[in-house]
Amino acid sequence: MxxxxxxxxxxxxxxxxxxxxxxxxxxxxxLDPEKAFRLQVHQKDAQTVVARFDVAKDYYLYKDRMRFSVKDAPGVTIQSIKYPAGIVKQDPNFGKVEVFKSTVEVELLLKRSANSNKMTLLTDYQGCEEKRGVCYMPMQKSAALTLR
The missing domain is CATH 1.20.5 (Single alpha-helices involved in coiled-coils or other helix-helix interfaces)
Structure with missing residues (x-):
């Protein structure tokens, strides 16, 4: 043989x-992660910052992989975080999870001292492409803000 x-x-x-x-x-x-998960950060009012993700079609972000922190901001802390409701998904890697498949705005309520006027927001997140099941490595973006 x-x-x-x-x-x-x-x-x-x-x-x-x-x-x-x-x-x-x-x-x-x-897509490059910057195009799949476009992040914009802006101040809504004196005590609120909004992190807006524009999630591309056929992509999603994990809610429980989002983390927010402040850097270079004496007198500024994140007091609470308000997430909108996501979609519950059975994920092959992580089991039952909540995800966002379109535009999502996360509100960060700040606690700040009277003279704090600058901060850097660090945003950690992770997402996937749905059709092929390809997940991106966790990412971190920073955004410098002048507070009013």
């Missing part, structure tokens, strides 16, 4: 190459 066959090997190598190239092409179709 002969196991090695050069003709079969060439066919298998060709099929493997096509599969790999197809995989590379599929990966190329994924």
């Amino acid at each position: 002969r196991i090695f066959n050069p003709v079969n090997t060439r066919i298998l190598t060709g099929l493997l190459g096509v599969a790999l190239l197809g995989g590379v092409h599929a990966q190329d179709d994924l």
